[in-house]
Amino acid sequence: MLKTTSVLFFSLITSVALAQTDLMKQLEQADDSTVQYVAATFKGTRIINGHSIETVGKNNMDFIISHRFGAINSGAGNFFGLDESQIRLALEYGLTDRLMVGLGRSSYQKTIDLFVKYRLLRQSSGLRNVPVSVTLFASDAHNASTSTPDLPFYTITQRQTYTFQALIARKFNEKLSLQLTPTVMHRNLAQKPLDANNVYALGMGGRYKLTKRTSFNAEYWYTPKTIGGTTQRDPQYTNTLSLGFDIETGGHVFQLHLTNSRGMIEKQFLGQTTGKWSNGDIFYGFNVARTFSFDKSKKHSNGY
Template identity: 60%
Template sequence: MKRIFILSLILTVAQSLYAQDDLMSILDKEKTGPVFTTATFKSTRIINGQSVETIAKKHLDFRISHRFGAVNSGFTNLWGLDEARIRIGLEYGITDRLMVGVGRSSYQKTYDYFAKYKLLRQSNRRFEPVSITAYAGAFTNATPTSPDMKFYNNLERQSYVGQLLIARKFGERFSLQLSPTILHRNKTETTIDENTLYATGIGGRFKLTKRTSFNAEYFYTLKQIGTTYVRDPQYKDCFSMGFDIETGGHVFQLHLSNSRGMIENQFIGATTGSWSKGDIFYGFNISRVFSFDKSTRTTHKK
């Protein structure tokens, strides 16, 4: 009887110790928590199109985008360098997931304003294999209108865009993103171009060194639904490629594209350049981030 009691006591203690170890293991995992993926892309843009990235809370991103003329414009135009279009923008992080932005493009004197919200962040958990960000924007063309131009007011030239940005970072070097898109124009430039366009963007980043990467993106726009054509044939799909160079608080993007437009209603809705004909435009984006978070600045000083 005594032996049975001692054996039972040993088994009870062993079971208790095992349960305690198992509980500690669970608590350690909960304490560690999920590991979220960072720097899927180095900027809020892949090239022209939006990336899944958002600006950190209380941070302001000042952006300058520049596009020169076509490379095939020849020597007299210095292969496009004599021409320029520019966009200046500001983007602010309201939270680490929600950001808003405004911009002004010299082309068609267009104002753009948008919001992005990160719905899901990629992590080491099974049910979070990708990052998903929702993006919505609007564009106001501020050039003069008249009945002779087929536009009576600027409200007719108003455009809207909605995107779901879905990206995954595969290891430290490669990231890939899909961008299903709906673009609506209140009135189009030609009668054979539908007001609402459906497009899908695919973009990627391949890290070359610690501070440089090769980026590329392509936006395919649906040309016809059944037997009905919804696109004017003069408009082409936008394809761009280039390099990101990170220098401290700056991200410098150099690229080539068949679109001179820098916002969605331009590079998705109105690209006319063709790579095969040399309608290639050289351009760059400069991003400089400023922090208004005092706690971050204090930590940095320490």
């Protein structure tokens, strides 16, 4: 069953990409000199927690280090959260300028995640006028932590959580970019009795460019408590709100932020966030991304 599920999972993005081939060929028949593509809708592949529409360029690899410290309201004895932390390490590689893959490992619940992103449409003007950029995303997260009464996972299949997203963004001008992210998440085994196997959510995020190398970012993930009369998640869980800044320094992108979620991947910040801003359950965190190019013929840059 696991083998079949994995094949279906990776076939999804591949099938969508192949299905778009004829359409993209037709669109690309236009003279590229009369088409202006929008660049740097976001600086990196993340807004804060969630993915942006950006993909890593062909033959380029991003190494990403993410940290989330403890809650600020944990007090001076815990150095206001800085005495503890969760970490995620990830590698993301561009197979083409449209298609990328990624692999990460989080210390939180010892979760291993892998994902695929495909850039379906690029915002452009001129002869080919496309008002938004659209990127498709699919991931598989595997909980590798030891089973406990609060975390009753027993088989490999039960430990899988799949997430599917359509990332839709528009760069309105040189300063403002906004994104909507309709999301469906499937948990083979829900953690709490009131948690549904299927969770539907909507991500809303954006950035506002402050200077040539800095921007203010914000992100909110809304998960309805019920869908069609069915409870989606245990009442202890909350929606995730994150605020932060991006700082670009050559080959590095630093993202500094405050969030009420300890988790750094979809299964965690969508379905397992317990912090509340009103209670001071705020976690300081950062992402550091470093790009390495394996294409000696040209230099790739997302721009800023």
